[in-house]
Amino acid sequence: MSSTRHVMLIRHAEEPDQAPGILGVDEQGRPDAESLSVRGWQRAGALARLFAPCGGPPPQPLARPASILAATDAGKSHRPLCTVLPLAxxxxxxxxxxxxxxxxxxxxxxxxxxxPGPVLLCWRHQALGGIAQALCGGAPRTWDAARYDLVWVFERQGEGWRFTELPQRLLHGDG
Structure with a gap:
């Protein structure tokens, strides 16, 4: 039996996009094509306060993470880790x-x-649907590639999970 009763999935924050000239930068603002865009770093900082607001718990159905996992793949970007570093x-x-x-x-x-407690996963969008389906058959099968502004929340109910899709509403233009 699982001790985890709360799992939250997010996609890594915004990435560089060469077409409109949006570059990636590291935490110090140096060019880094494998990192987040400036907007991505803004989202990463805002996510820290979404999941750990000053003076209270996060809004329902979110929970303050006790564990944070981020995807890492050899030869790929480190955007999932960058996204959750401010919160961690x-x-x-x-x-x-x-x-x-x-x-x-x-x-x-x-x-x-x-x-032992609420878990936050930050992953690449291509894999989020498979993770969601493995947790809860009623969850979406795919993550919209254009969306960086969602949280998929899974709450344990008996032997199953209840799924909720929550818009982050952290940055201008978020859905």
Missing amino acids: RLLGLQVDTRFGSEGEIAPLLDAVRAS
């Missing part, structure tokens, strides 16, 4: 980067289920 630092948590977005889902889900 704020909460004093280490980000678990043992799993890749292209790997087996079962070991990831075992780690999620073994977590």
